[in-house]
Structures are given as C-alpha cells and as structure tokens.
Amino acid sequence: MRLSRSLIPTLKETPAEAQIASHRLMLRAGMVRQTAAGIYAWLPLGLRVLANIARITREEQDAAGAQELLMPTIQPAELWRESGRYEDYGKEMLRIRDRHDRELLYGPTNEEMITDLFRQSVKSYRELPQIVYHIQWKFRDEVRPRFGVMRGREFLMKDAYSFDLDHEAAVVSYRRMMLAYMRTFQRMGLKAIPMLAESGPIGGDLSHEFIILAPTGESQVFYDAAFEDIDYSGEFSQSSEADLERFFDLMTTCYGATDDKHDATAWERVAPDRRREGRGIEVGHIFHFGTKYSKPMGLTVAGADGRPVIPEMGSYGVGVSRLVGAVIEASHDEAGIIWPDSVAPFRAAILNLKLGDAACDHICEQLYADFAGQALYDDREERAGVKFADADLMGHPWQVVVGPRGAANGRVELKRRATGERQEVLAADVLRLI
C-alpha cells in the first residue's frame, strides 16, 4: 500500500474523547473513526489488524475441529421467545420492527439461532459431536460504551457452539476450546489466564473467562506464576482426550481470579514467590450450559437405542474487535503502537526520506515490489521527521529507512520497532533479514 494513496489519516493530536492508550492510538494511527457512541468504522489499517486477529482465531478453531459457518446479524424475536430470553435480556438488546411490523432484533449472541439450525438438520447421535462457529458482528446496547473498540456497542465476535451427547463428551469439547483459546491468545503475543467465572445471562454451570494481562486493564487480577511456564504449542494435542484432560487440569489447578472473585484463603495457599498481581482485560469467555437451550427449544437426536436424547451444549466467545484494543494495551510505548508480528497490519514500513532522489526512489520501488503487499510504502512528500513519527505511531514491526546517504551505496537502515535497534544493511538483504 502506498501511503500517499491511502485512507490512513494519522493525527498529531489526540481527540478529546479518547482516554485510554489503545483508543488514543487507534484514533491517532488512523485505524478507526467513531460513527456513533460505541460504533466504529474500521479504516484500512485497522481492518488489516482486525482481519489478522480473526484469521488467527479461525485457524485455531479449525485446528480444534470446529467448522465455520455464518449466521445473520438480524434475528426474529420468535426464536428468543422460545428460550425465554426475549423478555430476560433487557435493554441491552436492540429491538427492531420491519415494515410488516414483525419483531426482529440485532443479535447480541446466537445460542437460539444455532439451536434452531441444529434441530432442523441434525437427527441422529451418529452426527455428534459437533462444534460450529462464526465470526460475526454483534450488538449490545451498552448503557455506557467506552474505551473505544474495547467496549463498543457493535463488536466483532467469534462465537462457537458445541453439541454433545452427554456431559462427559461436552466436557471434552469444553477443554478443546480452552486449549484453542490459550493458543489463540498466545499467537497474538498475549499472556492469557483462564479464570473461573460467573456464567451471566448465557447461563450454565461451568465457565471460564480469559484475562490478558495489560497494565491498563479494567480489573485487578491475581494469579499463580505457574501459568507463565505452560507451553501450549507442542505439548498438548487437540486429538488426544488424555492431553486435553491433562491440559485442563493444569489450567484449572493453578490459582487465577479477578478482584471480584478473589478468594483470600485460596490465595494464601499459593507459594508467596509465585503470587502475581496485575491488571487484566477479558478477551474470551467459555460456557458449558448443558440443555439450557436444547431442552426448551426441542432439540433432540435419536440415540443408539432409538430414543430421543437432548444434546448438551456449550458456547465459546472471543472478542475479536476488542482484541485489537487489548493487543495495543499490552504493547505500546510513548511513540505509539508496537505490533506483534502476527497481527501487524504490515510487516514493514518503507520510508523514502528523499522522494525524487533517483537512488532512493529506485530502492524503495524495488523493495515495495519485493514485499508483495506486505509493506506500507511511505511515499508522501513529507519531511523525514513526519515519516519516522508516523511509522512509530502505526507500529509496524520493521521500518526500512531509505535515505540518500546510504541509498547511493545500495544501503538502507533497518529498524526494529519493538527494541529500537537499527542496523545498516544492503537493500538486497532486507527481505532475507526480516
């Protein structure tokens, strides 16, 4: 992408409404613009990050054996009357009427809809277990939206739903998702900790929320340092129930709690040198709720003996758009965002410090082509300082600085955003080095 032709309106000053770091930086870096309270337009730079986060989430869902589908944002009120939640959900639910005066709603979640889909199509125990998910926009009419994209009314969420024949199988699905979640967050450069949670309006008897550590998080958290040493990547396999059980035990025996659920007695039992406190942001939540929806909505499948069985369900959410803010909260400095490589909108920014200089132009164009879409080329008629400042603000993992001094000898400067380290290298070596 050429910056001179991009809708990436960076700001030198912070808009008055932005309080926390991620909101400020997302606005300043030109990632999003607010359209209404808690509703944002995602501009090109922000959208690329959102897409990366969705991609990683999707890859781990797929790896856990979940299947992707896509359900609508608008749902008929009728479905929610069946589960009893149309009345229960309250003012957070955005209710709409169409021209025929039929009652609709903008979905805050999809348990009813997926249960409806399953009862229409799944008839036999042989078809279970299944986990399906989608990544879709949701709307919850929060009383007080804030923190930019971290607490918007409209938000992008990955929600998965599991269907199992009995409780034991449902627990396996639950563990599967827990492993998928830990890997998902880890790949985004985040340290997440599963904490026992209330199940809230979704309902259920087993629930964990995933808290990532960030200095500006909303709640105080307490956890056992043992969490920091667990390796999620290779050691556990999604295809081994024994692995999943071992993983689950490991995750749930260590102490972890948010301040409102903090248990001082249990905390005392954690070895003093392993006690950790910090700030946290909730980025995911998983629930097992049995037959809370399948039963009232009449979802049954034929069991092996021909008799109907009511499947046990669970649901699993990841706040995709919230994660964009969360990653920034966890990774930024005075100058701007510091993207982890995995979610960065571009691998690198190419800074042409002297547009019109034959050597600079040539090297930049060559690099830009070689990066094949993975670089943002700052080809604006701007001073060097402006380009440096914007590159730092946007947080590209690498900056390739092309100035007339080095360019004459085919050399450029490579800067690593996270550490600030710079090295002078041959332009031809750049792609190999990063």
Next chain:
RNA sequence: CGGGGCGUGGCGCAGCCUGGUUAGCGCGCGUGUUUUGGGUACACGAGGCCGCCGGUUCGAAUCCGGCCGCCCCGACCA
C-alpha cells in the same frame, strides 16, 4: 440508569460570566520560497449553518427554554 461535564473550520482550544464591527489562536490543509535523517522556517491562501429548534432583544456564539449528540465517574458488561 444515578452523578458530573462538553458541543465554536479536519484536530486541539480561546471567546460566553459582563450580548454590539469582517468569530480568534495553535496544529493540519493548499501555493511559493526555504530546509533536507526525528513533526523546519517565512509568506500568502482556502476552510466555520458557533449541535438543532424556539424565545428574549434594535442586535445572540454569548442570555432563557426545549431537544439532540458526545465524554467522564459509578452500577453493568465479550
């Protein structure tokens, strides 16, 4: 939903209390010169229904009323 605050060019703000020429400043934007590796300097210039509606007044950004929008604290939350 309770409490507080704010709406003035794209952004940040002043002006309002004590109504009165063409509504200011910084940044940004355009043109030119200058500068040329960390938001350069100078000059000229473009850009504003002063959130909306109504009222008071000879006269309203300024006073009064209503409405709308946005932000902050709390309660709530992926």
